[in-house]
Amino acid sequence: MGLDVRISVKSTRTKYSTVVAALMVLPILSGCANGDSVVESAGAESRDQIVVAADASVESSVLAEVYSTVLSSSGLSARVESVGGGRTQSLEALDAARVTLVPEFTGALLDHYDPSSPARKADDVFEALSRSLPEGLSVSDYAMAEDRAVLALDTAYAQSLGAKTIEAFAPSCAAATPLVSVRFVEDGAVEQLAEGAECVFAGVDQATPADVPGAQVFGTTTLSALAQSGAVTVLADSNHVLAAQNVVPLFRAGALGDSAVKALSVVAGELSTTDLAAMIEQVRTGKASASEVARTWWDTRQ
Structure with missing residues (x-):
C-alpha cells in the first residue's frame, strides 16, 4: 500500500477534521457547508456508489439513512446496506470493502481501537480516535449529536x-x-x-x-x-467524567471525493441530539421508517 498521510486541521467550530488518504490527501473544508453549496459542488465528480452500513440497531439505521440522504442530495450515488449484528459486523463489512462508510460514535470507536485511552472530552476523544485508526480508515468532522x-x-x-x-x-x-x-x-x-x-x-x-x-x-x-x-x-458533567460519544462517519480512505466530504460536514453541522433522538423515537414507535424520518429531517433544512 502507498504512503499513508494523516492531517489534522481545526475547523471554525473548534473541532478537528482528520482525513487519512492512501496515495493522496483529500482537501479538507473547514466549517459547515449549506445544503445548496453541497448540491452545487457535486459537479461531474465520478465515483463508485457510496454504500452506508446499517447494523441491527435503530440508531444505526437512522444515521445510515441520514448520511445516505445527504450524500444523495449532493448529487452522489448512495444507498444503505443492512449488515445486521452490531459494530463488529459493520467494521467487518468496511474491512472487506462491502460498504464505504459506517456511522459511529467517537468514544465507542476509540474504545474499539484503543481501549486504554484516557480521553474524555469531545475534541480529545476525536483526536485520539484519529491517531488510533488503522491504515486505510478515516474519519471526518464529528456532529454535535451524541449518545453519551x-x-x-x-x-x-x-x-x-x-x-x-x-x-x-x-x-x-x-x-x-x-x-x-x-x-x-x-x-x-x-x-x-x-x-x-x-x-x-x-x-x-x-x-x-x-x-x-x-x-x-x-x-x-x-x-x-x-x-x-x-x-x-x-446530572451535568462539566468535568467530562463520562467519555464523549459524538456521531462520526468512519470510511475507507480515498473512497470519498470532495463533494462527499462536504456532505459529511453538512451532517456534522446540522444534526443535533434532539433531532436524532426524535427520529429514533419515531422509528421505534413505528410511526415512520428510518428512510422517511431522514428525508423529512433533511427537507426541513433546505
Whole structure:
C-alpha cells in the first residue's frame, strides 16, 4: 500500500477534521457547508456508489439513512446496506470493502481501537480516535449529536439532595443501585464514574424503569427515551467524567471525493441530539421508517 498521510486541521467550530488518504490527501473544508453549496459542488465528480452500513440497531439505521440522504442530495450515488449484528459486523463489512462508510460514535470507536485511552472530552476523544485508526480508515468532522452516557435521578430525589451535577451526587453513590442500560455498561460508564468522580455504586441493576417502580437513580445515554422524556434530572458533567460519544462517519480512505466530504460536514453541522433522538423515537414507535424520518429531517433544512 502507498504512503499513508494523516492531517489534522481545526475547523471554525473548534473541532478537528482528520482525513487519512492512501496515495493522496483529500482537501479538507473547514466549517459547515449549506445544503445548496453541497448540491452545487457535486459537479461531474465520478465515483463508485457510496454504500452506508446499517447494523441491527435503530440508531444505526437512522444515521445510515441520514448520511445516505445527504450524500444523495449532493448529487452522489448512495444507498444503505443492512449488515445486521452490531459494530463488529459493520467494521467487518468496511474491512472487506462491502460498504464505504459506517456511522459511529467517537468514544465507542476509540474504545474499539484503543481501549486504554484516557480521553474524555469531545475534541480529545476525536483526536485520539484519529491517531488510533488503522491504515486505510478515516474519519471526518464529528456532529454535535451524541449518545453519551449520563447519570440521571428521579426529579423529586434530585431536588431533595440538591444535586444537579455528578460531583454533587458522588457522595450518595455508595448507597445507590442505579438501573442501567446495556449501552451505559458497554461504554464503561460505571468504571469512568468510579475513576473520575469517586462515584462507586453499591451495585447496578440492568432492569428497566418499568420493572422497578420507584427507582431513583438511572444510568442511561442521551438518546434514550428516558433521558429525553424530562421525567428525570440528567446530572451535568462539566468535568467530562463520562467519555464523549459524538456521531462520526468512519470510511475507507480515498473512497470519498470532495463533494462527499462536504456532505459529511453538512451532517456534522446540522444534526443535533434532539433531532436524532426524535427520529429514533419515531422509528421505534413505528410511526415512520428510518428512510422517511431522514428525508423529512433533511427537507426541513433546505
